[in-house]
Amino acid sequence: MTNIHQHYTFIKILTGSDLSKRRMPAMTLESDKKGPVVWLTGCMHGDxxxxxxxxxxxxxxLKKSLLKGKVHAFPLMNPFGFEAISRNIVLSKEDLNRSFPGNENGTLAERIASKILSLILQTKPDLVIDLHNDWNKSIPYAVLDRSDNERVxxxxxxxxxxxxxxxIEETDRIHSTLTYNLIRNNVPAFVLELGESFIINEKNIEIGIRSIWNILEHLKMVxxxxxxxxYPSLEHLPDHPLQYSALPLSSSSGIVRFLKKPGDLVSKGAKLAKVCNAFGKQVELITALSDGIVLGHTDNALAYPGSPVMAFGLTSKK
Ligand SMILES: [Zn+2]
Incomplete structure (x- = not known):
């Protein structure tokens, strides 16, 4: 029988003008048996x-079942955005996940990013999973960055x-995310997108818990x-990561009427959505450029030339 130690604390972010202490919660569970060090991070985007x-x-x-190693978490990395139900850090209007590796003398987001990254790296982690939410109508999926380090x-x-x-493999390498900067430091890291922002969808919460539990079991920690x-249609998909695509974009203005749902498998040429003008007349039929799975619908039912309509994981190369 192993003992599990719990340590919950706060990391200081700043002191407010009213002298209130603004802090970020930090959680650790540690087994007295040595093992992998895993981080879970959440609410980078406040909504x-x-x-x-x-x-x-x-x-x-985990309090009842961690067999070995340590699990750390920052459950609320952006308390400012969280309280205002905003993606960004409201005081400075910055996106925290475009502010890494950060700078302790930089902007507010860079200061918080620098603290998050250095505290995570100090623990010499074996894995970091950054938890995010996507469009209102979207399925859960993992987003993988590619590094230049084959082992990672x-x-x-x-x-x-x-x-x-x-x-899903990220096609544009964004150099200012937490996961990219962890990978640059040779720490395996990836993002889980777990359905819609703003609300708690219990079905997606359960999927997130079970997926993380799979990973912890794989590491023999539980x-x-x-x-x-x-994921139910995993068996119909190739076993390599799918390329992300938000194409085709709409070429006209109007109201989008979706013809495929998140999670639907589509073939090249499939009818995805129609765009209708103010009289209800169809002005465009948007069709799939290649085979894939629909990851989500945009939050905006209004299209304009160049606006994204859906996101896909492509199952065949274009
Ligand atoms: Zn996010």
Whole structure:
């Protein structure tokens, strides 16, 4: 029988003009048996609160069942955005996940980013999972960055494979995210997108918990008492990561009427959506450029020339 130690604390961010202390919660569960060090991070974007709840639930379960190693979490990395239900840090209007690696003398977001990254790196983690939420109508999926380090890439593929999630490869390398900067420091890291922002969708919370549990079981840190989670249509998809695409864009203005749902498998040429003008007349039929799976619908029912309509994981190269 191993002992599990719990340590919940706060990381100081700033002192407000009213002298209030602004802090970021930090959680750690540690088994007295040595093992992997895993981080879960949530609410980087203040309106994406699903990850915070998933962290709470995973920790409740881990308190009874962590077999070895340590699990750390920052459940609420952007308390300013969280309180204002805003993606960004409201005081400075910055996107925290475009502010890494950060700078302790830089902007507010860069100062917070620098603190987050250095505290995570100090613990010499084996894995970091950054939890996000996507469009209102979207399915859960894992987003993988590619690095130039084959060992790290292999580890990310292995662990993302154990997650049971659809794996999507980021096509644009964004150098200012937490995961990119962890990978640059040779720490395996990836993002889980877990459905809609703003609200708690219990179904997606459960998927997030089960997927993380798969990963912890893969690392032999817990036991799975139920069948491992697998996204239902995973068997119909290729076993390599799918390329992300938000194409085709709309070429006309009007109201979008979707003809395919998130999670639908589509073939090249399939009818995806129609755009109708103010009289209700169809002005455009948007069709799939290649085979893939619909990841989500945009939050905006209004199209204009150049606006995205849907996002896809492409199952065949264009
Ligand atoms: Zn996000």
């Amino acid at each position: 994406e609160i699903g990850g915070t709840v998933i962290i709470h639930e995973v920790f409740k379960r 890439d292999q580890k990310i593929l292995e662990i993302a494979g154990a997650s049971g999630m659809i794996q 036991e799975n008492t139920e069948a491992p989670y697998r």
